[in-house]
Amino acid sequence: MKILQLGLALALTTGIAAILVYIVGLSTSHERFRVSSEDLGALSSLQTGFKKCVNANGLGLQATGGRDYCQVRIQFPSDTVPKWRDPKSGKLEELSFDFDLCEAVATWEQVRNSTTILTKEFIDALPNGWEEYAWRRINKGIHLNRCENKTLCMEKLALVLPETPPFVPRQFGRCAVIGNSGDLLKTNFGEEIDGFDAVVRENGAPIQNYTKYVGRKSTFRLLNRGSAKALDKVAELDDTGKEVLIVKTTIHDIMNHMIREVPIRNPVYLMLGASFGSAAKGTGLKALEFALSICDTVDMYGFTVDPGYKEWTRYFSESRQGHTPLHGRAYYQMMECLGLIKIHSPMRADFSRVVEWLPSRSTLNAARIASEKLLRRVSGGKEGPRSSCSIIKKRDNGKVTDIVGLRDAAMNHQKYVKGATMYPLERSAGHGSLCMVPDI
Numbered sequence: 156m157k158i159l160q161l162g163l164a165l166a167l168t169t170g171i172a173a174i175l176v177y178i179v180g181l182s183t184s185h186e187r188f189r190v191s192s193e194d195l196g197a198l199s200s201l202q203t204g205f206k207k208c209v210n211a212n213g214l215g216l217q218a219t220g221g222r223d224y225c226q227v228r229i230q231f232p233s234d235t236v237p238k239w240r241d242p243k244s245g246k247l248e249e250l251s252f253d254f255d256l257c258e259a260v261a262t263w264e265q266v267r268n269s270t271t272i273l274t275k276e277f278i279d280a281l282p283n284g285w286e287e288y289a290w291r292r293i294n295k296g297i298h299l300n301r302c303e304n305k306t307l308c309m310e311k312l313a314l315v316l317p318e319t320p321p322f323v324p325r326q327f328g329r330c331a332v333i334g335n336s337g338d339l340l341k342t343n344f345g346e347e348i349d350g351f352d353a354v355v356r357e358n359g360a361p362i363q364n365y366t367k368y369v370g371r372k373s374t375f376r377l378l379n380r381g382s383a384k385a386l387d388k389v390a391e392l393d394d395t396g397k398e399v400l401i402v403k404t405t406i407h408d409i410m411n412h413m414i415r416e417v418p419i420r421n422p423v424y425l426m427l428g429a430s431f432g433s434a435a436k437g438t439g440l441k442a443l444e445f446a447l448s449i450c451d452t453v454d455m456y457g458f459t460v461d462p463g464y465k466e467w468t469r470y471f472s473e474s475r476q477g478h479t480p481l482h483g484r485a486y487y488q489m490m491e492c493l494g495l496i497k498i499h500s501p502m503r504a505d506f507s508r509v510v511e512w513l514p515s516r517s518t519l520n521a522a523r524i525a526s527e528k529l530l531r532r533v534s535g536g537k538e539g540p541r542s543s544c545s546i547i548k549k550r551d552n553g554k555v556t557d558i559v560g561l562r563d564a565a566m567n568h569q570k571y572v573k574g575a576t577m578y579p580l581e582r583s584a585g586h587g588s589l590c591m592v593p594d595i
């Protein structure tokens with residue numbers, strides 16, 4: 156394994172001769188992960204275009220390549236003054252960040268075809284789903300002893316656990332994800348935001364009194380632990396009772412109590428997320444992940460740190476610490492230059508701004524396939540709609556996701572996957588999916 160990785164590193168940096176060594180090294184046992192020269196060409200052209208894209212759209216950010224075609228470094232202008240300190244180490248945030256493009260294209264493309272809502276059919280189908288997984292999604296699950304009493308666990312999750320996914324990929328056309336940055340007050344984005352098909356907000360972000368800046372429409376709201384424990388306050392922010400609340404952590408007895416007693420009319424679900432490593436833990440990224448799993452396109456407002464930023468602020472309250480604003484900003488720029496999102500901010504307020512040097516669909520696709528092989532993803536080197544499935548289970552008849560009345564794009568996707576639902580398997584080697592299918 157070590158030797159193969161070394162071969163890979165060499166191949167990526169020193170060209171064809173080394174590629175041959177690598178191919179020979181791999182072909183015996185792992186034929187299908189073989190990386191061809193076309194694959195390397197695709198990665199090289201993604202990286203070249205990516206650097207141009209960051210330099211053209213990043214408002215001073217500069218991208219450089221690293222030691223191979225996967226590595227890129229995004230650098231802030233040297234006069235940027237970092238303000239955020241790591242509370243543990245006391246260190247100021249750095250001005251340059253390394254990212255792995257291969258990891259990013261492979262993982263984010265998979266998100267686009269997966270469901271990000273936790274369901275009962277997923278827990279039932281997952282090997283040891285109740286013993287190994289479900290009890291971790293219940294606050295104080297430790298007392299449940301791996302759901303030894305399954306009835307009790309099911310009772311605790313019942314209010315937030317649909318049988319099958321309530322949403323499917325591409326169900327919505329154009330979506331907007333709204334962060335909480337104080338920068339929102341510098342531009343009147345409200346009307347523009349209300350023009351989207353679905354709007355995703357975060358935590359306790361108010362709408363009333365700020366509609367000029369943040370719009371009125373609110374379809375989904377992503378909640379961290381703190382906000383979820385104040386579910387009644389969050390539900391008050393939406394007077395329609397229709398906003399769908401999605402909790403990214405665990406279900407809590409307090410939440411169950413509020414859903415029953417207050418009573419909260421809004422649907423509440425738990426999020427099932429892909430794992431991106433340390434780069435992507437915040438609510439903002441989870442909101443983007445959720446939106447990308449159900450929308451055709453995703454536009455982002457209220458996240459950005461534009462050049463000359465003074466500190467991380469919120470539009471509705473005193474400035475809070477926030478976390479890693481520069482790292483987040485660099486990561487979002489990477490996402491924009493991979494064609495996943497479009498960033499709007501006071502310094503890029505023109506709605507019809509064109510993101511220059513975006514990689515084409517075919518470059519992205521070729522780079523994704525190459526990355527899947529390099530990273531030895533379950534889907535690597537395989538074709539077809541179920542290529543990322545490492546577990547395939549037949550769904551009970553009668554528990555079919557209702558697809559009547561979906562948009563064309565969503566219908567076409569359902570036809571492509573033949574009615575399957577892909578659930579990301581967190582922390583699994585090869586990032587496989589658990590796939591629930593109507594037939595085997």
Ligand SMILES: *[C@@H]1O[C@H](CO)[C@@H](O)[C@H](O)[C@H]1NC(C)=O
Binds near residue numbers: 304306307310
């Ligand atoms: C399991 O939990 C249910 C629901 O709370 C309870 O009625 C039942 O007595 C429990 N069973 C055992 C064996 O503790």
Ligand SMILES: *[C@@H]1O[C@H](CO)[C@@H](O)[C@H](O)[C@H]1NC(C)=O
Binds near residue numbers: 361362363
């Ligand atoms: C909106 O402003 C009014 C008047 O200042 C205030 O009473 C109300 O609490 C505000 N609403 C929100 C959600 O901040």
Ligand SMILES: *[C@@H]1O[C@H](CO)[C@@H](O)[C@H](O)[C@H]1NC(C)=O
Binds near residue numbers: 265267268567568571
């Ligand atoms: C996702 O689904 C689309 C069809 O809607 C398909 O073209 C694409 O290859 C799929 N991507 C992955 C990573 O499976």
